[in-house]
Structures are given as C-alpha cells and as structure tokens.
Amino acid sequence: MRFLETFQTADFFDTLVSLAVAFVLGTFIGAERQYRLRTAGLRTNVLVAVAAAAFVDLAMHLEGADGAVRVIAYVVSGIGFLGAGVIMKEGTNVRGLNTAATLWGSAAVGACAGADMVAQAVALTVFVLAGNTLLRPLVNAINRRPLHVASSEVNYDVTVTCDVESIAELRDVLVETLENAHYPVDHVEVTERGDAVELVARLTSTSVDAEELDAVVAALSRRDGARHATWESRTRD
Secondary structure (H helix, E strand, O other), X not given: OHHHHHOOHHHHXXXXXXXXXXXXXXXXXXXXXXXXXXXXXXXXXXXXHHHHHHHHHHHHHHHHHHHHHHXXXXXXXXXXXXXXXXXXXXXXEEEOHHHHHHHHHHHHHHHHHHOXXXXXXXXXXXXXXXXXXXXXXXXXXXXXXXXOOOOOOEEEEEEEEEEHHHHHHHHHHHHHHHHHOOOOEEEEEEEEEXXXXXXXXXXXXOOOOHHHHHHHHHHHHOOOOEEEEEEEEEEOO
C-alpha cells in the first residue's frame, strides 16, 4: 500500500493540528451565528473552516506554498458561491449579507489554519467575532437616528391620491407644481386603487428641503379631485 510508504507521523500531526484549530475557531464563530439564529449557524461555519483548512493543508503538503496560494484562490471563489446561497431578496430588502460575509471569514480562518498560521487564524477569529458583536450597538445607534433629508442621498416620491376622472388634470398639476418648486420630476407612475388612482412622482433631486416639500404637498392636497397627498424618502440601493 502506498499509504504505508508515504505516511509520515510529523506531517499527519501537523494536519491534525491545522484541522483542530480550524474546528475550534470555526466553533467560536458558528456559535455566535447559531445564538442569533442565522441561516448559516454552528455546523456550517465549522464545516467551512475545516474544509478550507483541509484543502490548503493538502496543497501545502503536495506542492508547498505555491500550491497553497492557488488552492486559496479557489477556496475564495467557492465560498463566494456558498455565500450567495444564504442571501435572500424580499422585495426591496436583502437579507443574509452578514451571514455570507461571516462564511468568508470562517473560510479565511480555515485557510490560515491550513497554512500553519495559527496565530493569524486566532487573530482573524477575534476580528470576525468583534465585527458581529462589538459593532452591533453602533449599528443599532446609527439605525435609530432619523434620516436627515437635507444631506442624505435618497429617492423621493410625491404621491397624490385622486378621483379617476381627475387623473389627466392632476398629473399635469403635480408635475408643474413640483417643477415650479425647483424639484424636477423623473417620471410619474399611475396605479389604480379601486375607485381611486395614485399618482406617484419620482423626483430627480438627491436632497430636499422638508418644510418646502411639505408646503408643496399641502397645496396639492387642496386641488379639486385630490383626496390625499404625501411624500416619502428612502435610501438608494
């Protein structure tokens, strides 16, 4: 058997150390993901880290550092496909980006372990965990801050709900009123809502004066045939 001829105890224990380090560090990362009930939890992160370590360790033993570099490139590509599987789009919302990025981190930890860079693997694990835990309060604080419409780059929609027979007239009035207020209209969408119609004007502006736009909307709501008028802003994709 060729195994008996090629087996070397030192190399075998080196591989065990690499896989064990990847397993333990992947467990730390995966446990945090599992605790937060993410799609890719404990087992997924451990398997990614161990598999990456195994591939890199195999290349190191067969072709040395040059072979490991090539395998690492393939590991990065492969994790990209795996990460895409946990990203889900629900309407305008995208979920799973952080989970996909964490999988990349687990793969990087495994690659470091497979290349016998244990200290680097430990350091990377600390940074991945810090990114998923220590930065969470900062993210929550930023998300709770109100949107500053005068300086944010967002999309603005002005919506007028009107009677069916007033569509043509109010559409022209909507565009004219906004342009007179120096808010050019990119396009107007018309949506039927039972016995009423919604006219939604998308502005080309990237910032507005909230009080000024409130006054424009108030004027539109007083027009004959208009039932309701409002405006909203949302961040760009």
